[in-house]
Amino acid sequence: MSRLPLRRILSAIAIALLPAMAAAQDSGPLRIEITEGVVEPLPFAIPTFIAETGGAADAAQDITRVIAADLRGTGLFREIPAEAHISTVTNFSSPVQYADWRAINAQALITGSVEASGNGQIIVRFRLFDVVAGQPLGDGLQFVGGADSWRRMAHAVADQVYERITGESGYFDTRVAFIAEDGPKNARLTRLAIMDYDGANVQYLSDSQNLVLAPRFSPDGGTLLFTRLLPDGTAGVFYMDLATIATRPLAQDPGTSLFTPRFSPDGGRIAFSISEGGNSDIFIETLASGQRTRLTSSPSIEASPSFSPDGSQIVFESDRTGTQQLYVMPATGGEPTRISRGSGRYGTPVWSPRGDLIAFTYQAEGRFHIGVMRTDGTGERLLTSSFLDEGPTWAPNGRVIMFTRETAGADGAPALYSVDISGRNLQRVAAPGMASDPDWGPQLSR
């Protein structure tokens, strides 16, 4: 688990005292400007949750560890190990001994309990405390679910803690669809797969008979779109109902290939590319009516459309000017506007759930990068750099990006990584084996 440095002072504290304090004595207001802050993980303590019933001890231990791992994994929190704890929490309702937690420099304290109800359900309760202020940070909360849902309940607790401290939504109770890969690099077998965001609960959704690519969640998380290589050498787009694993194809004409599909934010439309005779263009299909609308008609390759959160615009990649660049256009059609300006190649754009940024893959001088830019192309920042980084996908809160990183050489293998949009906290995602092409699904407990 990667962590930020314990205390990273951005630079020497530099304060501009506008009028000096003495000047305030002249009845003018005391004005101070602060120009430097700190970036440091917040220390928290989470004693193992109390098992309220005999059969809940293992679940209490496991739930506690998942919550702690979620918080540590953000890079924003640092866990104080149990060995350092002075106080022992033996009852969920007992008063908190704040002085004991202050003594070990804990700033946040999470306590909880787990109760097995006897009908196959468990009840998870938690409270969050501001140790220094000596008071609860919000009210307690409980979750009830099947015993097999304990991981989701742990993620839901972590989401609440994250939200209360940072003011942003958490992203722990989420799933990721991806391509599981196997075999040598020149004969790779692929399967559709899905897992919790942290790599747990992996499910394989297809066999490896056909090459599959680019799984994409519907906004409600119940359906996947994906691309499959067909026996005649073309590619088709398919829906998969995640409850039944049943698939059905999107209609296509013979000799054409359909690829890079993505749902609209309301789930009522999909955007995708159709390739025919070496040319590919962007289309949108309204699911209720089946009406298909061509959005581009350029003699070039247009692909990877992604909707803005309000569904009114799409961003896509195109080589219409000779190099692959990013363009934005109305989702109803119209003139595209080029937003990328660099000298390399830009691809796989994805609009942030917040609507403010577009993530993309950038290739230049033999290196690949994951980057972000504002939706008008300004403010471009490259977050990563490696032999091959590609295919960004956003966490539902728009704070973290997951992508594929492949190592070089004949034995090179793909794996999933995540990075904060600040460029910090780069870490490998615990997906099993070789994995690529992730798509981060919606928050499940919203």
Add this chain to the structure above:
Amino acid sequence: MTMSAIMTMSRNTGWIAGGLIVATVALTLTVAAEEPVPLSEIGRCWNVASLPPEARAADVTLLVAFDADGRPIRRSIHSSAPIAPEDTATRFAFEAARRAVVRCGEAGYDLPAEYVGTGQSAEITFSSPED
């Protein structure tokens, strides 16, 4: 799996079984300060780790009054300019700044006398830190 139903219920009603209530707003987390510090040292409590880049780039000015021990009066802390509900970057920036003021002021600030327990506000501007 009934957790989603529970979450929905709690979000819709603000109440769930057992008398436990969901908090839906970000709250302040404070850190200890053992002795009064100069107001100019608030930067050491200004943790920008959780701020998205847009919020880091947003400048905010807080007006703060202090009690007789030089501690910031929490209810006195407000932005010098209204923050539009849709301006999330400034809102996050304000929350981080407010946390900093509270965190560093746990033991009070070392202030000119006319600001101690008089209700007179200081004006503290937090400006775009650079990495």
